[in-house]
Amino acid sequence: MRAVGRIADALAETRSRDCARFAVDIAGLLSLRPAQRAEGDRVRRSVAEKLVKTQQLRDLEALFGELPVRLDDPAVEVRACVLGELAMIGAGRGRPALDAYAERLRELGHPLARPPRTRLDVEHRFGVRVRGLGSVKTPDQLRSRFPEIAPTGSGTAAGRTAVESPDAGRAATVAEPFTVSGWSREPEARFFTLQGTLEPDDFNIAFIKxxxxxxxxxxxxxxxxxxxxxxxADDVINELFAAAHNGGVNGQGQGAAYARLHAWNSLYALMGLPDDTPFPDAVRHAADCRWLRFMAFTDWFHHDAADVAFAVLDRSGTRVTVLAATDADTDADDQV
Structure with missing residues (x-):
């Protein structure tokens, strides 16, 4: 299958309407059965990314002449990924064939039909690399990029009254960008309810500890x-997107279209929003929440690999969600 994938990628990167169609046809032959699904998905998503980067939009539009009938068709999955990639660059809307195909995917319930077909402002950092700015690995790097919040005694007191509210399903969704892309350690996602309203200034490391x-x-x-x-929120969702898109040391990246979906799923779960909440409403809700990054010197934080830790205080001031993820292989460290 890897050889087939290399051929499809090469065709996708050759600017030609015929090559674009051949690439999609080849990727569309790969099975959706569970045993072959992961490698097939890798090829389909890779081909979709390369097509959108290389081909003319008018040549891509020619791929959408027939509307999908069912979702268990690999050819439909390839085209759904292409539409998802086009959404990342704000292209394709207003083209009748693409609009009709996207609407049919929505009617059939394809997951990639859920996000907007153009990038929202909160997503402005997706896939953008800034020279000199990589992963935040040390406290000095964290302080240099984000305003530090001083601990307070009232934060400590409030933290001692917090009651955990376990929710395995929601926790799995919060952790989704890291688990689907093969981060080496299971992320930690916890939910807490407070007895009273937490003042924003008391949402600090004293509370978190x-x-x-x-x-x-x-x-x-x-x-x-x-x-x-x-x-x-834009910093948080960008980290969620990067985790899914780049892949972990034990996994692989998910392609931009699916990475975007996983990032939004996680952000919704972090805020406790229902799945049917419109995206503009979710963005407004996120702006009303208070978001933290945190870091410590423990077995979890290695300061030399990908470590992320966030906490969000909902706009009622009574509920807190914490997400921590690390791509450090702690088992391997223990064996050294």
């Missing part, structure tokens, strides 16, 4: 202190 979090186990026993910094 009082929560029962695996990622903070042993905090204070090593050199270096934990800290929190204020951030925004």
């Amino acid at each position: 009082e929560l029962s979090l695996e990622c903070l186990a042993g905090e204070g026993t090593r050199r270096g202190g934990a800290l929190t910094c204020h951030t925004t």
Whole structure:
């Protein structure tokens, strides 16, 4: 299958209407059966990305002459990925064939039909690489990019009253960008309810340290202190997108269209929003929440690999969600 994938990729990167169709036809022959699904998805998503980067839009439009009948068709999946990739660059809307195909996908319930067909402003950092700005690995890097929030005694007191509200299904959705892309360790997603309204200034490391979090186990026993910094929803969703798009050390990237979907699924779950919440409403809701990045010196945070940790206080001030993920292979470290 890898050889087939290389041929399809090469065709997708050759600017020609015929090559574009041949690439889609080849990728559309790969099975959707579970045993072959992962490798087939890799090829389909790779071909879709390359097509959108290389081909003329008018030549891509020719691929959408027939409307889909069912979703269990690999050829339909390839085209859905192409539409998802076009949405990432804000292209394709207003083209009758593409609009009709997208609407049919929505009617059939394809997951890629859920996000908007153009990138929202909150997604402006997706796939953008800035020279000198990579992963945040150290406290100094965190402080240099985001405003640090000082601990407060009232934050400590509020944290001690927080009650965990387990929700396995929601936790799985929060962790989705990391699990689908093969990050080496199962992310930690926890939900807490407060007895009263938490003041925004008390949402800080003093509060976070009082929560029962695996990622903070042993905090204070090593050199270096934990800290929190204020951030925004666009930073959080960008990290979620990057995790799914780039892939982990034990997995592979998901392609931009699906990475975008996984990032939004996770963000909705972080905020506790129903799936049918319109995207503009979700963006407004995110702006009313308070978002933190945090870091500590524990077994969880390695400071030399991909570590991310976020907390969000909902706009009622009474519910907190925490997400921590690391791509460090702790089992391998233990064997060294």
